[in-house]
Amino acid sequence: LNMSNPVVTLTTDFGEDSPYVAAMKGVILATNAAARIVDLSHQTPAQDVRYASFFLAASLPYFPAGTLHVVVVDPGVGSERAILYAELGGQRILAPDNGCLTGLVSRVGEPTVVRKLEETGYWRPTVSSTFHGRDIFAPVAGHLSLGLDPARLGPLFANWLRLEEAQPIRGAMESHGEVVFVDHFGNLISNIPADAVSQPPQWLQVGKRRLKRFAWVRSYAEARPGDLVVLVSSENRMEVAVAQGNAAKRLRAGVGTSISVGFDA
Amino acid sequence: LNMSNPVVTLTTDFGEDSPYVAAMKGVILATNAAARIVDLSHQTPAQDVRYASFFLAASLPYFPAGTLHVVVVDPGVGSERAILYAELGGQRILAPDNGCLTGLVSRVGEPTVVRKLEETGYWRPTVSSTFHGRDIFAPVAGHLSLGLDPARLGPLFANWLRLEEAQPIRGAMESHGEVVFVDHFGNLISNIPADAVSQPPQWLQVGKRRLKRFAWVRSYAEARPGDLVVLVSSENRMEVAVAQGNAAKRLRAGVGTSISVGFDA
Amino acid sequence: LNMSNPVVTLTTDFGEDSPYVAAMKGVILATNAAARIVDLSHQTPAQDVRYASFFLAASLPYFPAGTLHVVVVDPGVGSERAILYAELGGQRILAPDNGCLTGLVSRVGEPTVVRKLEETGYWRPTVSSTFHGRDIFAPVAGHLSLGLDPARLGPLFANWLRLEEAQPIRGAMESHGEVVFVDHFGNLISNIPADAVSQPPQWLQVGKRRLKRFAWVRSYAEARPGDLVVLVSSENRMEVAVAQGNAAKRLRAGVGTSISVGFDA
Numbered sequence: 165l166n167m168s169n170p171v172v173t174l175t176t177d178f179g180e181d182s183p184y185v186a187a188m189k190g191v192i193l194a195t196n197a198a199a200r201i202v203d204l205s206h207q208t209p210a211q212d213v214r215y216a217s218f219f220l221a222a223s224l225p226y227f228p229a230g231t232l233h234v235v236v237v238d239p240g241v242g243s244e245r246a247i248l249y250a251e252l253g254g255q256r257i258l259a260p261d262n263g264c265l266t267g268l269v270s271r272v273g274e275p276t277v278v279r280k281l282e283e284t285g286y287w288r289p290t291v292s293s294t295f296h297g298r299d300i301f302a303p304v305a306g307h308l309s310l311g312l313d314p315a316r317l318g319p320l321f322a323n324w325l326r327l328e329e330a331q332p333i334r335g336a337m338e339s340h341g342e343v344v345f346v347d348h349f350g351n352l353i354s355n356i357p358a359d360a361v362s363q364p365p366q367w368l369q370v371g372k373r374r375l376k377r378f379a380w381v382r383s384y385a386e387a388r389p390g391d392l393v394v395l396v397s398s399e400n401r402m403e404v405a406v407a408q409g410n411a412a413k414r415l416r417a418g419v420g421t422s423i424s425v426g427f428d429a
Numbered sequence: 430l431n432m433s434n435p436v437v438t439l440t441t442d443f444g445e446d447s448p449y450v451a452a453m454k455g456v457i458l459a460t461n462a463a464a465r466i467v468d469l470s471h472q473t474p475a476q477d478v479r480y481a482s483f484f485l486a487a488s489l490p491y492f493p494a495g496t497l498h499v500v501v502v503d504p505g506v507g508s509e510r511a512i513l514y515a516e517l518g519g520q521r522i523l524a525p526d527n528g529c530l531t532g533l534v535s536r537v538g539e540p541t542v543v544r545k546l547e548e549t550g551y552w553r554p555t556v557s558s559t560f561h562g563r564d565i566f567a568p569v570a571g572h573l574s575l576g577l578d579p580a581r582l583g584p585l586f587a588n589w590l591r592l593e594e595a596q597p598i599r600g601a602m603e604s605h606g607e608v609v610f611v612d613h614f615g616n617l618i619s620n621i622p623a624d625a626v627s628q629p630p631q632w633l634q635v636g637k638r639r640l641k642r643f644a645w646v647r648s649y650a651e652a653r654p655g656d657l658v659v660l661v662s663s664e665n666r667m668e669v670a671v672a673q674g675n676a677a678k679r680l681r682a683g684v685g686t687s688i689s690v691g692f693d694a
Numbered sequence: 695l696n697m698s699n700p701v702v703t704l705t706t707d708f709g710e711d712s713p714y715v716a717a718m719k720g721v722i723l724a725t726n727a728a729a730r731i732v733d734l735s736h737q738t739p740a741q742d743v744r745y746a747s748f749f750l751a752a753s754l755p756y757f758p759a760g761t762l763h764v765v766v767v768d769p770g771v772g773s774e775r776a777i778l779y780a781e782l783g784g785q786r787i788l789a790p791d792n793g794c795l796t797g798l799v800s801r802v803g804e805p806t807v808v809r810k811l812e813e814t815g816y817w818r819p820t821v822s823s824t825f826h827g828r829d830i831f832a833p834v835a836g837h838l839s840l841g842l843d844p845a846r847l848g849p850l851f852a853n854w855l856r857l858e859e860a861q862p863i864r865g866a867m868e869s870h871g872e873v874v875f876v877d878h879f880g881n882l883i884s885n886i887p888a889d890a891v892s893q894p895p896q897w898l899q900v901g902k903r904r905l906k907r908f909a910w911v912r913s914y915a916e917a918r919p920g921d922l923v924v925l926v927s928s929e930n931r932m933e934v935a936v937a938q939g940n941a942a943k944r945l946r947a948g949v950g951t952s953i954s955v956g957f958d959a
Contacts, residue, residue, distance in 0.1 A: 169462070171458060171462075173451070173454075175451070177878075178878055179737070179877075179878025179879075180445055180710055180735060180736070180737040181735055181737035181738065181739070181878055182735065182877060182878045183734075183735075183748070183749045183750075183752035183753040184752075184753075184877070184878075184928075185734070185735070186703070186705070186734040186735065186749070186752075186753035186754075186756075187752060187753045187756045188756075189703075189732055189734070189757075190753060190754070190755070190756030190757035190758075190761075191756045193701060193732075193757060193758055193761070194756060194757060194758040197699070197701075197758055200465075200730075201732060202454055202458075202466060203468065203733065204448075204450070204451040204454070205445060205446055205447065205448075205450070205451065206445070207444070207445040207446035208446065209446070210878070210879055210938075211938050218448070219448045219451070220448075222448035222449075222451075222452060223448040223449075223451030223452045223455060224451075224455070225455070226451075226452045226453075226455030226456045226459060226563065227454075227455035227458060227459060228455075228458055228459040228462055231455075231458070239914070239915065239938055240915045241913055241914065241915060242912060242913020242914065242915055242916070243913060243915035243916065245915070292926075292927075292928040293912045293913040293925075293926075294913055294914065294925065294926075294927065294928050294933075295928035298756065298928065299928075347444075347447060347449070348442075348443055348444030348446055348447045348449075348475070349444075349475055382507060382558045383506055383507020383508060383558040383559055384504070384506065384507065384559065385504065385505045385506065385507055385508035385510070386507070386508065395558075395559065396557075396558075396559075397557075397559065398449075398557040398559050398560035398563065398564075403559075408475075408476050408504055434727070436723060436727075438716070438719075440716075445710055465730075467719055467723075467731060468733065469713075469715070469716040469719070470710060470711055470712070470713075470715070470716065471710070472709075472710040472711035473711065474711070483713070484713045484716070485713075487713035487714075487716075487717060488713040488714075488716030488717045488720060489716075489720070490720070491716075491717045491718075491719075491720030491721045491724060491828065492719075492720035492723060492724060493720075493723055493724040493727055496720075496723070612709075612712060612714070613707075613708055613709025613711055613712045613714075613740070614709075614740055647772055647823045648771055648772020648773060648823040648824055649769070649771065649772065649824065650769065650770045650771060650772055650773035650775070651772070651773065660823075660824065661822075661823075661824075662822075662824065663714075663822040663824050663825030663828065663829075668824075673740075673741050673769055
């Protein structure tokens with residue numbers, strides 16, 4: 165991996181209104197004045213590790229190899245949970261050990277390196293037990309962006325956490341899964357692979373609602389505004405949307421809502 | 430135009446919580462590691478082309494000549510709508526052909542170049558029909574920021590779309606127009622030119638409400654908090670505001686609400 | 695101070711959906727194409743100078759010496775209020791003279807330099823009376839990031855504004871203060887110094903509510919989700935939180951709500 169990439173991306177649940185993001189940026193730049201900070205999101209829902217897992221899987225693989233990503237969605241801050249340095253799919257990540265890498269691992273494969281941060285010499289001298297983002301993640305990111313050998317951060321670590329991920333069921337006539345992400349437009353992204361809807365399905369079930377009136381389309385624009393549609397998401401999963409509308413609101417669905425799709429006999 | 434400007438600005442309706450913005454940044458940096466990404470907004474209201482049109486007119490003219498702007502407010506993604514490369518007012522823009530350049534054209538004049546993106550060699554190898562931002566706009570932006578000759582992107586294109594823009598009516602005693610933008614503070618920006626209020630008007634009508642109690646000021650601070658004011662916007666249009674308050678909420682007005690202002694005989 | 699630091703940070707209340715932020719970025723880059731713009735926040739509550747004061751105190755001290763910070767939370771735009779260039783705690787700041795530096799001064803000490811912007815030669819040729827961010831702050835920031843001697847901006851200025859800050863009362867058996875900040879998670883940050891809760895307190899009062907059931911912890915993760923906790927904030931103040939929940943909503947508290955904590959006799 166290219167260890168001298170000056171880009172440091174940030175993904176947090178601190179909120180756009182927060183001084184916490186700003187403090188982290190200050191520490192990164194104080195450690196490496198040449199770091200190029202790129203915001204991915206600070207609006208991850210608070211403490212929502214599952215959201216972070218989906219978010220990272222859907223975005224990090226597109227970055228150039230060697231990019232350093234700092235992820236602070238961290239309900240366990242201050243506890244004994246580890247902080248990880250991981251290399252996977254060509255990306256380099258600092259993240260709390262809470263399962264937020266699960267989606268990315270499913271997508272790009274097992275990490276080639278996982279270390280547990282232990283070397284306090286790269287941390288701020290005083291570490292707040294409520295703000296490791298500023299006092300551990302940010303200075304370590306600054307040092308890594310300067311080219312620090314990750315082996316200096318701490319020992320290899322095998323027992324990092326994975327979230328359980330619901331597995332979809334694919335049958336000849338029907339497929340069953342659940343909503344794994346609701347995007348900003350209210351589109352429902354499922355865990356059902358795209359090939360389940362390579363033909364136009366005859367029925368769709370979202371939660372308890374059996375739906376027969378929907379269009380099978382390649383893009384939102386093929387439907388009239390307000391129409392319910394089934395299509396393939398940009399991450400190659402079955403997606404349920406409302407053209408120029410909000411499917412999550414229309415169908416009162418959210419992450420975890422069951423989705424099935426199928427063909428009549 | 431300076432074609433080696435490494436700045437790439439982003440304007441989308443993807444939302445601050447979205448992995449889609451992050452994926453686009455990844456692709457841009459994967460294409461040109463030296464690109465300097467500048468976020469303009471990712472909170473443009475969903476699919477609101479008219480909002481985007483105002484937004485671009487009020488911001489792009491301030492950038493240095495040759496800056497590359499990527500605009501993805503794109504309800505027609507995946508349809509036959511074209512994707513444009515345009516040069517106008519010294520700026521370079523990648524945008525869907527849906528009228529979002531209308532306001533900017535009114536402000537800075539006709540484009541000197543408009544091309545339709547057709548050369549798939551600069552796109553990602555697989556193009557999702559729901560995410561052209563990641564698969565077409567981002568890699569093309571990366572290539573342009575590296576200095577690619579825009580003539581390579583596709584042919585010149587004449588029939589690009591314009592939104593119809595309501596024209597204000599200026600009379601000797603009164604002027605009529607409408608709200609064209611509501612800013613974050615709830616200030617109502619109209620399409621009535623500033624000179625209509627170069628003297629203190631005697632009445633103001635917003636929607637169906639005839640208002641006689643308002644102050645005519647140069648700045649919000651000249652009024653007491655809570656006072657309704659008429660003033661000149663930073664883009665030289667008549668504006669209606671509430672000092673340290675929210676005029677849109679107070680007057681229940683939004684984009685398209687009629688505004689008139691005038692003098693008694 | 696290092697005057698050739700190309701980083702320019704931005705803190706405004708313009709909102710993430712606003713063309714005003716974008717226009718400022720355009721002007722900064724038009725003045726200094728090499729400026730590296732770093733967003734701190736554009737979601738500061740509208741015209742909330744007290745929020746800005748806390749925000750700056752909690753974030754600017756972490757930046758490397760010589761960083762230039764532009765702050766536009768400015769209810770007095772267009773009035774006779776001064777615009778300040780200040781150097782304090784190693785940071786360089788452009789801000790309206792409305793007290794927004796108060797928290798930072800309390801934290802890092804008195805400014806070594808305060809000037810009042812008067813030299814219009816560094817401003818945009820036409821200055822809107824509603825948008826000094828674009829027409830004064832941004833071009834001046836661009837010039838400063840190019841290395842302009844701040845003495846050129848205007849004369850030294852002594853009578854800049856400070857907000858009154860409520861002082862906490864520390865007794866042997868109890869301490870009294872108030873909420874000075876509510877963060878994105880709904881955590882209540884008080885102005886009571888951390889040492890008031892170096893031992894587990896026996897009671898807590900927030901507004902009119904006397905609370906006996908709460909945990910005294912070092913970090914949120916020590917409590918069960920939903921538990922009310924008292925702990926030390928990342929800025930070394932007493933904080934009241936709900937583990938993985940929202941204390942502001944639970945206790946209906948906000949900035950200015952009184953907080954007391956103490957021990958039974």
